[in-house]
Amino acid sequence: SIVLHIMAVSAVHLESDAFLVCMNHALSTEKEEVMGLCIGEVDTNRIVHIHSVIILRRSDKRKDRVEISPEQLSAASTEHRLADMTGRPMRVVGWYHSHPHITVWPSHVDVRTQAMYQMMDQGFVGLIFSCFIEDKNTKTGRVLYTCFQSVQAQKGSEYERIEIPIHVVPHEAIGKVCLESAVELPRILCQEEQDTYRRIHSLTHLDPITKIHNGSVFTKNLCSQMSAISGPLLQWLEDRLELNKHSIIKLQKEKERLTQELASL
Amino acid sequence: MEEFNTTVRISGFVLSSLMFHHLNSDADVEGLILGESVGEENCRITDSQIDHIQFEHTINIQKHIPCHNLHSFYSNAGDVSEEKIRQILSDYKEENVIGWYRQRRNSRQQMTFMEQVIHRNMRKILSSQELVFMLLTPSQATASGSTHRLEFSAFIWHSNQYINIPILVSNLGNLEQQDYWSMSGTCPSLGESQAVNRHRTKFFCSGDDLKEVRNISNMNDALLGEMQKVCEEVEKSERAVEKLQEDITQLKEAIRKQKRNSEKNETQKRGSPDEPKENVLLCSALRTLFPDAPSLQTQTLTVQGFPVLELCCNTDHNIDIPTKLPLILENQHTKRKDTAPRLRKKCLVASYPQRLKRKRKTNNTSELASESGSDTEVEMNGQSRSNSPIF
Numbered sequence: 001s002i003v004l005h006i007m008a009v010s011a012v013h014l015e016s017d018a019f020l021v022c023m024n025h026a027l028s029t030e031k032e033e034v035m036g037l038c039i040g041e042v043d044t045n046r047i048v049h050i051h052s053v054i055i056l057r058r059s060d061k062r063k064d065r066v067e068i069s070p071e072q073l074s075a076a077s078t079e080h081r082l083a084d085m086t087g088r089p090m091r092v093v094g095w096y097h098s099h100p101h102i103t104v105w106p107s108h109v110d111v112r113t114q115a116m117y118q119m120m121d122q123g124f125v126g127l128i129f130s131c132f133i134e135d136k137n138t139k140t141g142r143v144l145y146t147c148f149q150s151v152q153a154q155k156g157s158e159y160e161r162i163e164i165p166i167h168v169v170p171h172e173a174i175g176k177v178c179l180e181s182a183v184e185l186p187r188i189l190c191q192e193e194q195d196t197y198r199r200i201h202s203l204t205h206l207d208p209i210t211k212i213h214n215g216s217v218f219t220k221n222l223c224s225q226m227s228a229i230s231g232p233l234l235q236w237l238e239d240r241l242e243l244n245k246h247s248i249i250k251l252q253k254e255k256e257r258l259t260q261e262l263a264s265l
Numbered sequence: 266m267e268e269f270n271t272t273v274r275i276s277g278f279v280l281s282s283l284m285f286h287h288l289n290s291d292a293d294v295e296g297l298i299l300g301e302s303v304g305e306e307n308c309r310i311t312d313s314q315i316d317h318i319q320f321e322h323t324i325n326i327q328k329h330i331p332c333h334n335l336h337s338f339y340s341n342a343g344d345v346s347e348e349k350i351r352q353i354l355s356d357y358k359e360e361n362v363i364g365w366y367r368q369r370r371n372s373r374q375q376m377t378f379m380e381q382v383i384h385r386n387m388r389k390i391l392s393s394q395e396l397v398f399m400l401l402t403p404s405q406a407t408a409s410g411s412t413h414r415l416e417f418s419a420f421i422w423h424s425n426q427y428i429n430i431p432i433l434v435s436n437l438g439n440l441e442q443q444d445y446w447s448m449s450g451t452c453p454s455l456g457e458s459q460a461v462n463r464h465r466t467k468f469f470c471s472g473d474d475l476k477e478v479r480n481i482s483n484m485n486d487a488l489l490g491e492m493q494k495v496c497e498e499v500e501k502s503e504r505a506v507e508k509l510q511e512d513i514t515q516l517k518e519a520i521r522k523q524k525r526n527s528e529k530n531e532t533q534k535r536g537s538p539d540e541p542k543e544n545v546l547l548c549s550a551l552r553t554l555f556p557d558a559p560s561l562q563t564q565t566l567t568v569q570g571f572p573v574l575e576l577c578c579n580t581d582h583n584i585d586i587p588t589k590l591p592l593i594l595e596n597q598h599t600k601r602k603d604t605a606p607r608l609r610k611k612c613l614v615a616s617y618p619q620r621l622k623r624k625r626k627t628n629n630t631s632e633l634a635s636e637s638g639s640d641t642e643v644e645m646n647g648q649s650r651s652n653s654p655i656f
Contacts, residue, residue, distance in 0.1 A: 011410075016288040020281050027277025031438030100438070104412060132434060139418055139431040140374050143280075146412040163411030170289040173507040176500050183489075183496045189437070190485055197478070200445045207449045207456035212468050215475035217443040222481050224440040230488050232276035237495045239328045240282075244502035246355060251509035258516040265523040 008122040009164055010046040012094075012147050014038075015171040017178040018052050023143075024182055025055055026098035026129035028229060034058070035066050037076050038094035039177070042123050048093050052177040055184050057192060064109050066097040068117075096127035104130035104144040106161050115150035115159040125149060125164055174240075183237075186230040193221050271322040273397060273419045273432045279326055280434055283401060284415065286331045287368040295335060297350070298364040298399060299357060300327040324363055324397055324419075326432075330354065343382035347390045364397030364419075371404045374416050376427055388422065395421050399432070549584040553593055 014022075018038070025034050035058060040050040054076050056068060076092055095117065097110075106114065106128055117124040126148050133142040147166035150159045197218045201211065287294050307319040330353060332338070338349040351359065365387065367380060376384070376398065388396050398420040406412040420427045433439075455461055470476050543564070551561045565576040587594060 016285055019288065020285045023281035023284060024278055027280060027434055027436060029436050029438040030434075031442070104406075132436075132438075134431060135416075138374060139429045140416045141418060141432050141434065143284075143415045143417075144406060144412060146406075148411065163407060163409045165410035166413070167410065168288050168413075172289045173503045173510075174499070175503075179496055179500050179503070183492055186489060186492070190489070194482070196445065200447055201473070203447060205449060206446075207453075208461055208465055208468075209455050210446045210449045211473075211475065212477075214445045215468070215477045217445050218475075219477050219481045220443050222485050224437060224442060226485060226488060228276075228435060228437040228440055230485070230492060232278045234488070234492050234495060235276075235327065236278040236282060237492065237499050241495060241499050241502055242356075243331075244499065244506050247506050248502065248509060251506065251513060255509060255512050255516065258513060258520065262516055262520050262523065265520065265527065 008046065008118075009042075009048055009125055009149060012048045012050065012125055012127075012164055012166040013169045014050045014127075014166060015052075015169050015175075017171045017174040018050050019168050020174065021053050021055075021178050021182050022096055022127070022129060022145075024233075025053075025185060026096075026100075026131050027143075028185060030100040030132040032058070032061055033063070033066050033098050033100065035068065035095065035097035037068065037073075037092050038096060038125070038127065039076075039090050040093045041088060041090055042093060046123070048123060048125055050093060051090060052175060053096065053181055055181055055188055057188055064107050066110070067113055068095055093121075093123065094125035094127060096129065099128055099130040100132045102130060104128055104146045106146075106148055108158075111148075111150050111159045111161050114148065114161075115152070118150060127166070183233065186225060186233060189225050189229060190222065193218065193225065270319060271324065271395065271421065271423075271430050273324045273326065273399075273430055274435050275326040275432055276435050279329060280417070283329055283366065283368070283399075284403075286329075287401065287403065293335060293367065293369040294331065295337075295365065295367045296329050296331040297338075297353060297362055298326050298329050298366055298397060299361040300325045300363045301361070302363055302395060322395065324395065326363070326397075326399070329366060330357070339383050339386070343379055343386060345383060345386040345390055350390070360392060362391055363395075364399060366399035366401065368401040368403070370402070372402050374400060374402055374418055374429075376400065376420055381427065384420075384422065384427075395423075397421055398427075543578070545582040545584060546589060548578050549582050549586065550590050550593055553586055553590070 018040075022036070025036060028034060034055075036056050037054045038050045039052045039054060040048060042048050056072055056076075058066065059069070060067065073092065106126065110126070110128070114124070114126040117126075128146050128148070130142075130144040130146075133144070134140070135142065145166070147164040148161045149164055151162050152159055197214065200206075200214055206214075286296070301324075303323045303325065305321045305323075307321060332353060338353060339345045350362070354362065365384075380398065380400075384396065384398050399417065400420065401415060401417045403413065403415045406414040417432060419430045419432050421430060449456070468475055468477070470479060548562065551558075555561050559574045559577045560572040562577045563572045563574055564578070565573040567573060584590070
């Protein structure tokens with residue numbers, strides 16, 4: 001018998017500024033998988049347009065246990081950040097996570113997780129970013145990204161992944177929502193660290209030496225975050241501002257020139 | 266003996282930014298890389314007389330400056346202009362240039378000849394000891410377009426060749442995150458020790474909070490606050506750039522429209538000049554010089570390039586030859602006497618319409634006329650025999 005899969009999604013168009021935020025997030029750590037949600041809309045041609053992403057915290061940090069809780073999903077759906085500059089309503093259209101040092105293809109767990117999301121929304125898509133891969137022979141670094149959904153070959157059988165074409169669409173100026181999501185990362189990391197520290201610190205049986213030690217650990221960890229994340233992110237923002245200032249000067253000159261040309265015609 | 270050990274480090278944010286630059290362009294992109302180079306010498310003296318010296322060099326890529334166009338700082342021959350580099354750098358210092366980068370789709374992780382030339386010329390101009398060339402090559406990994414790949418590496422000139430060095434993406438994960446102690450692993454006397462309790466206040470604030478924790482938290486909060494401010498400024502600048510680009514597009518469109526309208530008005534004034542006018546002087550001249558060569562009096566050619574004799578101009582243009590074209594008359598009187606033997610150079614391939622023309626010609630009892638494309642009578646000394654004037 002022939003099984004026909006009616007594709008709920010024909011392709012994914014990921015705007016480049018949303019891609020930038022995903023990539024920043026995926027490259028932030030090689031020690032654990034990171035994850036987030038994709039925000040956008042689906043058009044009448046069944047193309048999923050991803051305009052921005054939301055960075056999420058992982059409560060369960062076990063390897064290959066990347067899952068978004070229903071609470072996180074519902075919280076994201078009501079976030080004010082979903083409102084787009086275009087005025088069109090945006091919604092959660094997919095999820096992404098990273099595979100540091102691991103192949104880009106979704107694991108069995110990933111495929112099952114994706115299938116679960118598809119049950120509530122058949123247009124839901126999954127993105128995976130594979131980073132920190134190096135070819136030792138050619139000394140070449142590698143980054144890969146893929147888009148997939150899950151299908152069941154037959155009722156009751158194992159889920160399999162299907163490939164969904166993905167195109168990164170140019171978006172030269174970075175959107176407001178994307179910028180806000182980008183600077184969420186250091187805040188989330190800091191929050192996680194503070195929560196961990198407070199949990200430990202509230203244990204009553206610890207002696208002063210242990211507490212001082214833990215205070216140092218907190219300091220060290222926060223310094224790592226500032227050094228690896230906040231610092232470079234701030235640097236990038238300042239460079240971007242500088243670049244834009246130069247562009248504005250150039251563009252203003254061009255605009256004046258064209259205005260004069262139009263007036264002379 | 267020297268061992269050369271260089272690594273290049275880049276933060277994930279700069280790598281993402283580089284990818285962002287290329288994703289917004291259809292073509293190849295390039296730009297300058299700024300950062301710093303830190304060298305460390307580890308000298309180890311071995312048991313033998315030889316000093317074993319190991320150099321460890323770390324090149325930190327801190328930012329990149331994208332070029333708006335290709336060939337911004339070099340010519341087609343690969344000559345690098347220091348002036349143009351300074352222009353691109355604007356406020357940034359030349360000493361901080363540690364290299365340049367190129368991004369090209371679906372190509373190999375190998376320097377092209379042109380890139381090597383540019384790199385060599387850059388090394389001559391810039392003071393940086395080890396200039397880095399960073400090459401990023403994105404490609405599609407699956408036919409469906411579901412998966413995409415980016416490969417990247419750095420090249421430097423060392424020991425008379427270009428060598429490939431790996432780029433490490435610095436991130437939170439490669440900084441050792443320490444673990445908290447959740448149990449007091451020490452003996453209870455520490456908790457009761459007088460010494461410890463005496464010095465305790467130096468570390469703890471009122472209550473149970475540690476001064477260190479409070480200080481670092483405050484600093485971190487301040488840093489995040491600073492980041493938020495810059496983020497807001499960046500957002501404003503992005504919108505400003507977008508608005509200007511929109512304005513420019515609108516202006517260009519308006520100019521195009523204006524030009525089209527003014528062109529339309531002008532052509533309407535001129536009437537309908539589209540029909541080509543006949544060069545009556547040329548027609549008369551040819552008819553006078555070659556009265557028996559209708560092939561020279563037609564303006565129409567077949568697709569193969571042979572003159573259509575049926576469409577000769579037959580109108581008398583009433584040109585007064587002695588007045589308008591006096592040189593022609595001079596030549597008519599100096600027709601060369603033909604004594605040289607003739608060679609007939611037959612056209613090897615005569616097309617069907619040509620063969621048709623020849624058939625028609627044989628029916629015609631007119632004098633032999635030179636038909637271009639068929640027989641061309643050539644003199645022994647190479648000149649074509651005809652009534653063509655000698656200038």
